[in-house]
Amino acid sequence: MKILPRRDTPLDDRLEALAEAVTAAGDRLPEPEVSAARAVVERAGARRGLSLDHTVVALAGATGSGKSSLFNLLAGTELAEVGVTRPTTGAAQAAVWRPDGSGPLLDWLGVPRRHALAPPPEGLVLLDLPDHDSIDLGHHLEVDRLVTLADLIVWVVDPQKYADAALHERYLRRLARHREVTLVVLNQIDRLAPAAVARCIADLRRLLDQDGLPGVPVLGVSARTGAGVEALRAVLEERVARRRSWAARLAADAATAADALASCAAGPPPKIREGDLTAALAEAAGVPVVVEAVAKAHRHRSVAATGWPVTRGLRRLRPDPLRRLHLVPGPSRSSLPAPSQVQRSRVDTAIRNLAESATAGLPEPWAAAVRRAARAGTDDLEDALDRAVTTTALSASARPRWWRVAGAAQWAALAALVAGALWLTALFALDYLRLPEPPTPTAGETPWPTVLLLGGAAAGVLIALLCRLVARIAARRRARRTARALRAAIREVAETLVLAPVRAELDRYATFTRALERAR
Known part of the structure; x- marks a missing residue:
């Protein structure tokens, strides 16, 4: 909604803020209040x-x-038919001082009966409305419409009916924000003694204070004798000369509409308390199973990579804990166990608790929108969690570089053992065949072939034991890192499918409340 044209910056700010509040409210607040603000x-x-x-x-x-x-008296001529006991004004009519340029305005007001008058007061468009207490429903509707559109409203009352409940409850109390564009005229003061006039005006002011209209000018006049009319004319001329009543009226309308919207709101937006949402999602996604599988897989692969080369093949025949879960990227799901009914129930409870914390104090239509936002992505939750777990688990299966070093050392130990065994076998064969035995180097008192054989075997066992110890420590560390990474991935899924939609609704509500403050 765009405000045209820019002629009054404070008013523009207020109206633009109201338009922003209406846009933010959408269908999240009762339709009558939103429609009324949009109409403003x-x-x-x-x-x-x-x-x-x-x-x-x-x-x-x-x-x-x-x-x-009074209309005729201000116009200086008989324009309106005058009656006393029955309504005689069936449709509004206008007296226009300086009619140039007033045509489109009167067309917008829907007032076809127009009378052009000579100034002063130049620029005044005076409307004579139907009686607001008329038995004709059409008269009621016409008064309600034009009271909404007029720049300045002059309520004409008489000593007998100035306290009429219909006037105060249906109109004046609803115009509490319109003090600057409201006048009250007590007519027929010629029928009262001066002291009675003062008492009537004082009582009328008391009623206006109760209506939320303190300080509204109250003028005593007599349309029959002309008493007080010049004072009324002077007030109208002063208001017309300032040419600010239209802006004050629009500002009051904006503030009233903002008040009505604010009555449907409940203050600043609450904060989201995530509670145990991430924990519930992690359990439903099988994070504990994956973390345990990561630790087991690391130990399994470490033994396969750093164990005795001759027996490595046997280790590879055992199933890999991670591969057994089918944690591979692709369109299909992994083989992680599906969430149990208890786990699904815990996730639902966590989402519901989060939504309740996020809607504390919000008006019900907006609270319902937040609850819908919290559950909007639940259909995609299981697949998103599975993808997040699969991707994170795969990144945790990288082979550490020390495996290659340890594996090379194992092959070196095996090579030494084989070399020693072959050397000893050759020496045994020479001795068996009674051939001259070549000189055999020694390491101290021990022949080198024996050193190679026994040293290679001992080195292989020692390397394997050390690697298993290191693998257990590394497996625990990798499991902890994987658990942290999985929780981060689960939080990202929760953020995308649950928290972000909820925050969007709360941000929209925050925009709404900030705009209301500006509009008010």
């Missing part, structure tokens, strides 16, 4: 595009209040 924004745009040099003043009152008589 649209009405403001329309009024801003029409003549700002004219001030629309509406005379509103009950049957017999003398409203039409």
Whole structure:
């Protein structure tokens, strides 16, 4: 919704803030309040595009209040039919001082009966409205419509009905934000003694204070004798000369609409308490199973990579704990066990608890939107968790470089053992065949062939034992790193499918509340 045109920066800010609040509210607040605020924004745009040099003043009152008589007196001619005991104003009519440029404005007001008058006060558009207490429903609707559109409202009351509940409850109390564009005229003061006039005006001010309209000007006039009319005319001329009533009216409308929206809100947005959501998702995704499999797989692969080369093949015949879970990338799911009913129930409970914490104090339609957002991605949750676990587990299966060193050392030990065995076999064969035995080098008192044989065997066993010890320590460390990585991956899934949609709704609510503060 765009406000046209920019002529008053504070008013523009207020109306644009109201438009922002309406956009943010969408269907999350009761339709009557949102529609009323949207209508204010649209009405403001329309009024801003029409003549700002004219001030629309509406005379509103009950049957017999003398409203039409006052209209004629201010106009200086008999324009309206005057009645006392029955409504005589069936449709609004306008008296226009300086009618140039007022046509589109009156068309927008929907007032076909127009009377052009000579200034002063130049720029005044004075409307005589139907009686607000008329038995004709159409008169009621016409008054309600034009009271909403007029720049300045003059309520004409008389000593008998100034305390009428219909006037105060249906109109005045709803205009508490419109003090700057409201006047109250007590007509027919010629029928009262001066002291009675003072008492009536004082009581009328008391009622206006109760209506939330303190400080609203109350003028005593007599349309029959003309008493007080010049003072009323002076007030109207002053308001018309300032040409600010239209802006004050639109600002009051925006504040009233913002108040109505604020009554549906509940203060600042609450904070999300994630609680045990990540833990519940991790359990449902099989993270404990994967962490254990990572540790076992690391030990299994370490033995296969650093164990005695002759027996490595036997180790490879055993199933790999990670491969057994089919943790491979692809469109198909892994072989991790599906979440149990208890685990699914725990996830549902965690999401529900998160939504409840995020909706504490929110108006129910908005709270329902947050709850829907929290569950919007639950259908994709299991597959997303499986992909996250698979990807993280695969990154945890990298082969450490020390395996190659240890494996090379094992092959070297095996080579020494084989060399020693072959050397001893050759010496045994020479001795068996009674052939001259070549000189055999020694390491101290021990022949080198024996050193190679026994040293290679001992080195292989020692390397294997050390590698198993290191593998156990490394497996625990890798399991801890994998657990942290898996929890981070699970949190990312929770953020994408649960927390981000909830935060988006809460951010929208925060935008709404900030815009309301500006509009109010």
